[in-house]
Amino acid sequence: MAMEKTFNAAEAEERLYTAWEQSGAFKAGANASRPETFCIMIPPPNVTGSLHMGHAFNNTLQDILTRWHRMRGFDTLWQPGQDHAGIATQMVVERELAKTNRRRTDMSRDEFTGLVWEQKQKSGNTIIDQLKRLGASCDWSRNAFTMSGAPNAPKGEEGNFHDAVIKVFVDMYNKGLIYRGKRLVNWDPHFETAISDLEVEQIEVQGQMWHFKYPLAGGETYEYVEKDEDGNVTLREVRDYISIATTRPETMLGDGAVAVHPSDERYAPIVGKLCEIPVGPKEHRRLIPIITDEYPDPTFGSGAVKITGAHDFNDYGVAKRGNIPCYRLMDTKAAMRADGAAYAEAATIAMAVAKGERQLSEAETDALNLVPDDLRGLDRYEARKRVIDQITSEGLAVTVLHKSIDKETGAEHLERIPLVEQNKMMQPHGDRSKVVIEPMLTDQWFVDTAKIVEPALEAVRKGMAAQEAGSFDPDAGYTRILPERDAKTYFHWLENIEPWCISRQLWWGHQIPVWTAMVPNLKGEPGTWRMSVADSIPLSRAMDFKRENKFDEDALGGKLTSGGILTMEFCAASAEEAKEQIRKVWIDRAGYAPANLVEVDHEPHMWPDDTNFPVASNDIPMWRDPDVLDTWFSSGLWPIGTLGWPEETEELKKYFPTDVLVTGFDIIFFWVARMMMMQLAVVDQVPFHTVYVHALVRDEKGKKMSKSLGNVLDPLDLIDEYGADAVRFTLTAMAAMGRDLKLSKDRIAGYRNFTTKLWNATRFAEMNSALCRDAVGTDAIRVPDANHTVNRWIIGETARARIAVDEALGQFRFNDAANTLYAFVWGKVCDWYVEFSKPLMDGDHAAETRATMAWVLDQCYILLHPIMPFITEELWALTGERAKMLVHADWPSYGPELIDENADREMNWVITLISEIRSARAEMHVPAGLKLPIVMTAMDDRGRAAWVGNEPMITRLARLDGMTEGAAPKGAITVAVEGGSFAIPLEGVIDIAEEKARLSKTLEKLERDMGGLKGRLNNPKFVESAPEEIVEETREKLALAEEEAAKLKAALKRLSDIG
RNA sequence: GGGUGAUUAGCUCAGUGGUAGAGCGCUUCGUUCACAUCGAAGAUGUCAGCGGUUCAAAUCCGUUAUCACCCA
Missing domain, CATH: 3.40.50.620 (HUPs)
Known part of the structure; x- marks a missing residue:
């Protein structure tokens, strides 16, 4: 077939x-x-x-x-x-x-x-x-x-990955590597979940910056002085406000302070004073302190920064340092909050805080909704518009003079308009949702990466050191990252690692195995029924509040030994295990275990005396953290x-x-x-x-x-x-380490052609009965016994390819492996070996040539299989009865022992000769089909032997017709090779001037090379310092070049003699 | 602003100290019995600029420019 x-x-x-x-x-x-x-x-x-x-x-x-x-x-x-x-x-x-x-x-x-x-x-x-x-x-x-x-998980989705994840969480929790905390996190308002830093994309957008005046409390004034670089005063005026630049006016409602740089002389007179947030109902304008911090850049904007700790990462840092309250303004959809007490009440409390009259716990602060009643429930961008409008209409926007020309009258018109700078700014977006991320203060779970990072750094440090030293050992317990550059990236990130936020407010994922339950309060503090500030607030959060009412023990059976309950978290692999832990705490603290621990869907937002409380009055509720990992x-x-x-x-x-x-x-x-x-x-x-x-x-x-x-x-x-x-x-061919890989269809088409090439080489072998199935006594494993130089040569080339491929793959140099195989299969096997083999398919060497061809093709299939599995498997099956499929064929291990240096040298000589003749013919415009005689004008023994051994191939491939020996005839082209030269008579066919030009060009290039080689050899330092083999190689190159140059010169002289 | 990298043929890119390569494209020629998804031949480079180390630099070091990516 x-x-x-x-x-x-x-x-x-x-x-x-x-x-x-x-x-x-x-x-x-x-x-x-x-x-x-x-x-x-x-x-x-x-x-x-x-x-x-x-x-x-x-x-x-x-x-x-x-x-x-x-x-x-x-x-x-x-x-x-x-x-x-x-x-x-x-x-x-x-x-x-x-x-x-x-x-x-x-x-x-x-x-x-x-x-x-x-x-x-x-x-x-x-x-x-x-x-x-x-x-x-x-x-x-x-x-x-x-x-x-x-x-x-439904049927068919069994397995224990979930168990592994939960077990790791529990173990890490118990080792103190995982904790919960209220932190500012990247909040995705679309998915309504926290996301990690890595899931945030910074996108450059056209941003606007507004400038507003924050009036000083009590109408105080100060002298505002601006100086240029040389210290000359450029502006001096009395102000009763501090000017603030912001890209996010809507967050002004949550400001906790205004910060200036400690070195900023302009504001030194008013540091420590209070200023007024210029928005919200007039009668309840909040006052906030003016503080110093290293964060504000005096050269940017006005140099004064409003501090909104709950909605900006930089501000959060300032707030933490300065003990400034962080007021959360938005809900999970990034709309302005609508919960909690009315604005007037909240603002009053915040005022007391600003004046130092009152301290709030973290939870109390979070419960405070400082969004004015008219803005509640609005989207953050709608709220922004309203805030800007309100401030502007009150005359508290910083303005600039604006000149406009009336189109009809042509009159110039000057007016003051609010200053709005247009700036490019980087804005964080969710990588999935593409919506603008809102920094949000929420309770989240974190991995304390600082505690586990060191071994990960150390392992790669050791691995890279071993790699560098050339002593890499896969079993040594360290890790290398290739290429090295990416190890740097790895180090850089890990050395500056931040806590990893691992909780997500999603439903699809591994639910966090932490339960919260009510347990007796050992401290003996009174319990609480009602919030002082907000009503609908989760129980666990409420427990942080200052307790105002006595806890009614009867609601829980009246058996508590001390004055109250609180909630406590329990991390366990299952609800059952959590219950065990909870019972232990109860026994420990109250002396008994509750009759019933009941798992409820979610944290109750009400108190045990409420008729809607989810469990019976003497049952204890427990609920699982709703977040997933x-x-x-x-x-x-x-x-x-x-x-x-x-x-x-x-x-x-x-x-x-x-x-x-x-x-x-x-x-x-x-x-x-x-x-x-x-x-x-x-x-x-x-x-x-x-x-x-x-x-x-x-x-x-x-x-x-x-x-x-x-x-x-x-x-x-x-x-x-x-x-x-x-x-x-x-x-694979484009997989050079660590670069971008640009893909084009042309390139793919080129490699598709390569598969066709391999296919057709096999077809040639098939037509000549030179496949595995035809070649008796050989198979993919046994290297054929070959005597003919051509066969010995290609066997050696195959061995070289195998060595190079293994070495390349061993070093993850995939492109080297692919290119080696491409060059071997196309450039050696198809271009030369198949052509050389044609005259050998008859005669004395026919059998060994068939065997060699079959073997070589088998090696091509094997070596190419990892990269091109399909066509090679197909050819493997088509070309012989095989014991195993190619996917399991034995990878060869032959090596340099198959390389015959003499065959190598001889075939390279033949290939060079053929190439030279082809090149000369093409440049002389000899018709491609015309067969030419050739004259051997001089040749050493080795050259002669090479000619004799390969004459049929040379004459065939160089399109020659008979060889004679003698002097170069007039009007011939000259072909110089190692050991001698040939002449191809072209009396009347060639253009002597053209041939002269051709030879001169070759000679020129040769002489340039020789100049460089001589220069190096004449430099005593080179001979002294360079490695001996390099010096020797240089000498050989020079000798060869001189030999060839001499022949070219002789040929040129002959042409000159003719005229 | 910080970090990492790049700059080589018309294009896309290899090339970690010994005088530059591949593929594609381009030009010319070719219906030679494996293959037109082909064959033969050819042209094109101050290896970004400057300086340094070295007998020798595309390659190592410094610097400038431009670009890219990552992180703020």
């Missing part, structure tokens, strides 16, 4: 992948023949995701490493799986719901997560199928999911979690620590650093010994591919058009 003319990738790929999977070719340990293991963890794609170019690139590299190790007999596992991707997935489902006008809050949490699970089961296989199309050889039977085993908390456990931890599975023992992590630099912080920290914190081992960081795929112009730019190349379209092998090869 003759082969088709080209490889039909579309037809073959699915068939081949199915065959691999059905034979269990990708299973952990398949084809293992040695004790070493090799394990890669896939960076888990989002479960709702689909394959983009970055995935294609990332997974191609992983697949190459995996297939390469598997063929080499390592016990190999490529562990696949998906990430539950909290925000992203919840977003998908909520968007679905919105289509039918439903919201998540219309249903229960369980109902909603049930829908998410449905979505997961519907779309979760999409990316898996896409990875299969790419040829990814993951062990799909082990496919993992970061939410597997979660409480309401940041997705990266669970993916941070990916290496151990997928291997079955905390169970001590065989796989965990065998494959952990894993070997290589292949990832893009964009998730070094998100993921790599956190895996390092968490694995070290939890199991005290590094998760992998090597992190290979690759480039980001961009479009032809270097732009990041994005849907909004419309420049996305869909890998599946490309696979459809060019085949998976071509796409893979392209990505």
Whole structure:
């Protein structure tokens, strides 16, 4: 059966992948023949995701490493799986719901997560199928999911990832590595959740800055003096206000102070005084102190900064330092608060605080709503407009003179208008929601990263030192990051690490395993029924309040030994375990355990004497923290979690620590650093010994591919058009470390052509019965016994390719491996060996040539397989009866022993000769089809032998017709090679002047080179200092160049003699 | 503002001390029995500028310029 003319990738790929999977070719340990293991963890794609170019690139590299190790007999596992991707997935489902006008809050949490699970089961296989199309050889039977085993996971989603996550949380909590605190966090008003610093994108926008006057309290005045750089007074006036510049007028309502730099002389007279926030009902204008802090930049704006600790990160720092209250102004949707007591009451309390008459606890401060009644409930931007209007109409906006010309009368018109500066500013946006982030003071859970960062730093410091010293040992327990630059990024981030906010106000995710319950108060303080400030406030928060009313013990059975209750948090792997802990506390404090501990849905916002209280009067309620964990908390456990931890599975023992992590630099912080920290914190081992960081795929112009730019190349379209092998090869060839990878279709088409080339070389062999199946007595493993130089040469070249490929892959130089193979297969095998072999297919060397051809092609298939698995597997099957599929074929280990230096030298001589003749012919415009005689004008023995041994190939490829020996005839072109020269008579055909020009040009270049070489050799310092082999090499080069130059000169002289 | 990196052929990029390479594109030629998804030949570079180290610098160091990315 003759082969088709080209490889039909579309037809073959699915068939081949199915065959691999059905034979269990990708299973952990398949084809293992040695004790070493090799394990890669896939960076888990989002479960709702689909394959983009970055995935294609990332997974191609992983697949190459995996297939390469598997063929080499390592016990190999490529562990696949998906990430539950909290925000992203919840977003998908909520968007679905919105289509039918439903919201998540219309249903229960369980109902909603049930829908998410449905979505997961519907779309979760999409990316898996896409990875299969790419040829990814993951062990799909082990496919993992970061939410597997979660409480309401449906059938088929068992597994223990959830258990692992919860166990880690509990352990870290117990070790004091996780804490809860009220902090200013990045709040996403769209998803109504906190997000981590890393999930915030800074986007440059056109911003506006308003300038407002904050009047001094009691109508006080001071002399305001401005000076230029030289100290000359440029402005001197009496002011009764301080001027403030802000980009966020609506947050003025929550100002706690105005700060100026301690060195700022302009405001020195009024530091310590009070000023008035120029907005809100006149009768309740709040006064705030003017303080000093290092933060304000005297050269920016007016030099005075309003401090709104609850809505700005810099202000928060100032507020903490200066003990300034942080008043929260907005709700979870970033609308102005509408809760709590009326403005008048709240403002009165705040005034008392500002005057130092009163202290508020953190919770009391938070409960205070300082939004004036007319602004309550408004969106933050609407509130901004109103605030600006109100201040402006009151004449408290800083104004400038504005000249306008009346269009009709042409009269100039001067007026004062409010000063509004237009500035470009960086504004934080949610990376998922794209809405403006609102810094928000909320209770969140944090990992105390400072406590776990050091081992993660140390492991990489050691790994990088070993890498640098060339003594890297994969089993030494440290980790290297390649390329080195990314290690710097890693260090830089970890050395400046901030606490990691891990709680998210979402429903889809691992719910935080912390319960709160009412327990007896040991301190004997009175309990409380009612808030002093706000009504609807969570119980736990209320407990911080100053207690005003006596607790009625009867409501809880009247058995408390001391005066009250408070709430206490319990971290436990399950509700049952939490109950155990709660009972212990009760017994310890009250001497008995409550009859019933009842888990309620959420924290009761009422008191036990309320008729609607969710539990019976002698039951004790407990409720679980409603928040879920940041997705990266669970993916941070990916290496151990997928291997079955905390169970001590065989796989965990065998494959952990894993070997290589292949990832893009964009998730070094998100993921790599956190895996390092968490694995070290939890199991005290590094998760992998090597992190290979690759480039980001961009479009032809270097732009990041994005849907909004419309420049996305869909890998599946490309696979459809060019085949998976071509796409893979392209990505591999362009994978030079750490750069951007710009992808163009031309390039892919080029590598598709490469697959065709390989296919056709095989077709040639097929037509000449030179395939594995034809070549008796040889196979892929046994190197053929060859005598002919051509065969010995290509065998040596094959060995060189194998050595280079192994070395390149060993160093993660994927592009070197691809380019080596490209050059070998196309440039050596197809361009030369196939051509050389043609005259050898008959005669004495026919059998060994067929055997060699078959072997060489087999080696091409094997060596190319990790990069181009499909076409090579197909050719492997087509060309012979094989014991194993190519995916499990044995990777060769032959080396320099196959390189025959003499064959090498001889074939290089032949190739040079043919190239020279072709070049001369083309430049002399000799018709391509014309066969020419050739005269050997001078030749040493080695040259003669080379000619004799290869004459049929030379005459064929250089289009010659018979060789004679003798003097160069008149009107001939000269071809100089090592050991002698040839002449090709072209009497009457060549243009002598043209030939002269050609030779002169060559000679000129040669002489330039010789000049450089001579210069170096004549420099005594070079001969003294340079390594001997370099000096020797230089001498040889010079000798060769001189020899060739002499021949060219002789040829030129002959031409001159003719005329 | 801080950090990291880049600047090499028309384009996209390799190249970590020994005198510059690849692919694509371009020009010319070619229906040679594996392949036109092909073959043969060719052109194009002060390796961003300046200074330094070295026998020797695209490569190491310093500096300037421009650009990119990350973090504030």
